[in-house]
Amino acid sequence: SLHGLTRTNISNMVEGVVNGFQKKLEVQGVGYRVAKQGKNLVMNLGFSHDVIVSENEDIQIEAPDANTIIIKGIDKQKVGQFAAEIREKRPPEPYKGKGIRYAGEHIIRKEGKAGKGK
Template sequence: MSRIGRKPINIPAGVTATVDGSVVTVKGPKGTLTTKIHPNMTVKVEGNEILVTRPNDEKENKALHGTTRSIINNMVLGVTEGFKKELEVNGVGYRVQKQGSNLVMNLGFSHQVIVPEVPGITIECPTANKIVISGPDKQQVGQFAAEVREKRPPEPYKGKGIKYVDEHIRRKEGKAGKGAKK
């Protein structure tokens, strides 16, 4: 049986979880999240725990069991603590700033790159080369961070571009590194 799927999800104080057919809604101090789960999975709220069960041991149901439990657990964590991704901008003249609800980035192009803030996502720029993206929905935070990084991904020669704070860029030698091979 799925070890992750078997584990009950604790509901902390201040959080309410409701199950309506195949729709799970979790409300907490940071917002409300709703997701539709696969019809094969059964979700029950018992006291201050959420339990996810599967009908049988078919391969698809085994895979869905742990996934469903993780999605619901991330919803509970999101409405209590929230999720955040930190991005770092490296490069001469590369800067980011927040103007109203837009993220304005100077990334070495002839124009500024402007990314509007999405509902449910908060963008902060503590310094000119750091972006902090936060929100209650883990998938939405990760997707938005990936879209911002995509505007100028880090290149391997000088390391210029937008990268995650914990990301390591594998560097390459330039043309001079080949040397005089004969």
């Protein structure tokens, strides 16, 4: 019963060594930005402090511009887990869509309160 799982895991290991895996994250929001400083990713996410995440030995982080994070590595599971941990720092909120999202991720938006004068 584990044949399919094993086959897929081995296939992912081979593909990871040959091509590598990558996840792209987008940071959206006024004043939200990311920068790479040495081996650390410094994220300004609207908190009173910067959020700092360090690279693992298996994972490389790139920040090509202030609103994009690219995570690369050879282990598909570790790349996905690391991307999820970064997204968890400020997940996208449903009203304005601010936060960290996967590239191409669709956020279901909500309407705000009705209000009196509107």
